[in-house]
Amino acid sequence: MLFSEDRLVRKDASYGSIEVICGSMFSGKTEELIRRMRRAQLAKLGIEIFKPALDTRYQQEAIISHDSNRIPSTSVESSSAILLLSSGTKVVGIDEAQFFDEELPDVCNQLANTGIRVIVAGLDMDFKGRPFGPVPALMAIAEHVTKVHAVCVRCGAPANYSYRIVEEEKRLLLGQKESYEPRCRACFYQGKKI
Numbered sequence: 001m002l003f004s005e006d007r008l009v010r011k012d013a014s015y016g017s018i019e020v021i022c023g024s025m026f027s028g029k030t031e032e033l034i035r036r037m038r039r040a041q042l043a044k045l046g047i048e049i050f051k052p053a054l055d056t057r058y059q060q061e062a063i064i065s066h067d068s069n070r071i072p073s074t075s076v077e078s079s080s081a082i083l084l085l086s087s088g089t090k091v092v093g094i095d096e097a098q099f100f101d102e103e104l105p106d107v108c109n110q111l112a113n114t115g116i117r118v119i120v121a122g123l124d125m126d127f128k129g130r131p132f133g134p135v136p137a138l139m140a141i142a143e144h145v146t147k148v149h150a151v152c153v154r155c156g157a158p159a160n161y162s163y164r165i166v167e168e169e170k171r172l173l174l175g176q177k178e179s180y181e182p183r184c185r186a187c188f189y190q191g192k193k194i
């Protein structure tokens with residue numbers, strides 16, 4: 001079921017809210033973020049979208065989905081910059097949240113407490129199936145959490161893991177299909193044993 005903005009009706013407009021879109025790679029996080037941000041634009045609300053500067057996969061000034069869907073964004077070095085750049089904005093979008101520092105939940109709370117709707121997309125687990133960066137903490141403080149699923153490339157079941165298919169142990173490894181496969185639980189853990 002699609003996330004519906006109808007759930008966002010608020011009694012106190014001086015407070016905003018936090019939404020988290022999480023899941024594995026290829027699960028549609030960026031597309032869902034773009035969809036929600038475009039609807040906010042259509043409603044003529046001021047929007048800003050941020051991503052971490054270290055994500056150099058695509059252009060610095062846009063977030064781009066695996067299907068080449070895109071929307072302009074600003075790259076920032078740290079979560080504190082988001083606070084500085086969000087004044088006068090009604091809806092703030094943040095992509096690749098897993099790469100931000102541990103201050104991101106506090107930054108999102110501060111934005112939401114000044115009336116901003118904050119929509120955050122990111123990986124909930126790394127390639128080892130461990131909680132990733134500030135995303136689990138954001139899920140805890142969010143009003144709405146949407147977990148999206150890719151299709152397991154091995155068996156076609158819903159996939160919630162990002163399986164790394166190249167030999168690299170460090171956590172940060174930017175990449176797409178040449179380095180990762182979305183897999184279901186069974187295919188992820190069977191793959192790990194081989």
Ligand SMILES: Nc1ncnc2c1ncn2[C@@H]1O[C@H](COP(=O)(O)OP(=O)(O)O)[C@@H](O)[C@H]1O
Nearest residue numbers: 024025026027028029030031065066067150151
């Ligand atoms: N195995 C897969 N399962 C689901 N979507 C896939 C898969 N492989 C490629 N895709 C494509 O990826 C798109 C989602 O891309 P994107 O929103 O960038 O995902 P995410 O941000 O979660 O990595 C899908 O609409 C689909 O076209």
Ligand SMILES: Cc1cn([C@H]2C[C@H](O)[C@@H](COP(=O)(O)O)O2)c(=O)[nH]c1=O
Nearest residue numbers: 024025026126127162171172173174175
């Ligand atoms: C699992 C995992 C992923 N990454 C990197 C790989 C990609 O550059 C991004 C995820 O992008 P997407 O929009 O969700 O497809 O994260 C990583 O560095 N480490 C990992 O464990």
Ligand SMILES: [Zn+2]
Nearest residue numbers: 152155184187
């Ligand atoms: Zn599978």
